[in-house]
Amino acid sequence: MPIIDACEKLVIVSYSSPELPGFSPDKRRCYLQARFPQAQVLVFSSEEASFWGIGPMPQNEHDDDSHRHFVALLCLQKLNIMPEAVFTAEDYGDGFAQVLSMHFHQQVSHVRLQRESGPGAVSGTLIRSDIHKYRYLVAPEVYAHFVHRICILGGESTGKSTLSAALATALGTESISEYGRERWEQRKGHLIFDDMLEIAQTQLLRETTARPYRYLVCDTSPLTTLFYSLAMFGKAEPSLEELACQHYDTVVLCADDFPFQQDGTRQDESFRQRQQKWYIDELTARNIPFLYVTGSVEQRLNTILENLIPLPTDSGHLKSV
Known part of the structure; x- marks a missing residue:
């Protein structure tokens, strides 16, 4: 019992x-x-x-x-x-x-x-000696508090999805894909206002149900959904405003120094510039420190790894970049 x-x-x-x-x-x-x-x-x-x-x-x-x-x-x-x-x-x-x-x-x-006894017995001392190594011994909702969460932001066609996948591979962990894009495809490009809150909620649900190792890389956040809600409908649900305050240990903003590529789902270069400015203004207003990355995917990846706190210490999970 x-x-x-x-x-x-x-x-x-x-x-x-x-x-x-x-x-x-x-x-x-x-x-x-x-x-x-x-x-x-x-x-x-x-x-x-x-x-x-x-x-x-x-x-x-x-x-x-x-x-x-x-x-x-x-x-x-x-x-x-x-x-x-x-x-x-x-x-x-x-x-x-x-x-x-x-x-x-x-x-x-x-x-x-x-409780178990003997050499393989579970104990608080054992788990505290390396919470990441022994993460399978604790409940997921407990281990989630020891995961360093990285959020990748950027306007359309700034390479954030490519960077998110590359960073997750380098760190030997998971990358949470952008649900908003999936929803857009499901709706055949016709999102409605009620989609906005559901997109943010689903994005966070994917984060909380992930099974990462030490780090979790998040391709976008509810802050992005807030931007699209305001840009598309001129308003946002109060619940979405609250979700947009979600904390991340490291926030990365991708520069718009890649040539804009239209893949059939994006708007245009001027919209990308508008989105980039909004991110910078909003992160600054919220007093959220962010790492601004430029250059190639490899250059951006190296910049993040060099600035990541805590630094990766398990060489077996840090892939060569």
């Missing part, structure tokens, strides 16, 4: 002192809430614990009892709960339940969860 079904109320507490590099409180809060939406998730820092009057937070290396008494204080003074059970897959669970029983003057049970 899942833990959530065994409880009237499930509380997940997460803290670390010192903080673990790459696993900030904000990141832990986001993926725990995504993974366990029915639970009450409390992720906090040492500063917050002191502000609540339950500090100082014990250090990670402190003895087990220090943490047990600290959590009991947290339950009493912050959460205002008296737990009836603790769920762990560790030997320390028995002692944890005993300390809580002493604090609350009632029996607190330890529900022992089963």
Whole structure:
């Protein structure tokens, strides 16, 4: 039986002192809430614990009892709960339940969860040692918070789709294609206003259901859909405006230094120039840093790889360019 079904109320507490590099409180809060939406998730820092009057937070290396008494204080003074059970897959669970029983003057049970043992056993320590190598051990909605998302923008006929595919190959990961173009072809070139929001939603759905490695390359974003909605219909759905605020770790804008090529789906050179200017103005107004790439596909690719943070460290997944 899942833990959530065994409880009237499930509380997940997460803290670390010192903080673990790459696993900030904000990141832990986001993926725990995504993974366990029915639970009450409390992720906090040492500063917050002191502000609540339950500090100082014990250090990670402190003895087990220090943490047990600290959590009991947290339950009493912050959460205002008296737990009836603790769920762990560790030997320390028995002692944890005993300390809580002493604090609350009632029996607190330890529900022992089963886990693998031996050299191949899964543990938080193992996963934290290389979240990308052991990504198959965590839920996709958790791993998504450790993927560096790259968005490629550019006007019509600026080579962004070609660049997106080349970059994904170089990084050994996935590229999310532009759904708006597919929708345009489905509609035989006659998009309607209601298509705009659906295009942006589908684009993001493809991003969230992808199975990338370390990086995810996105050929366009809802910001592009917002441009077309405004350009074609003079307005945009409020929901589309919200989706256009989607965050990407790296934003790349392709220069319009390629000769314009009409493939039957594009408008004209003046429209491309108008679109390029809109991207620059909009990204600047939103205070979104972007990498402006010029030249050949190879030159653009090298510029991105040279500026990519974090830099690729797994040579087995970085292809020669």
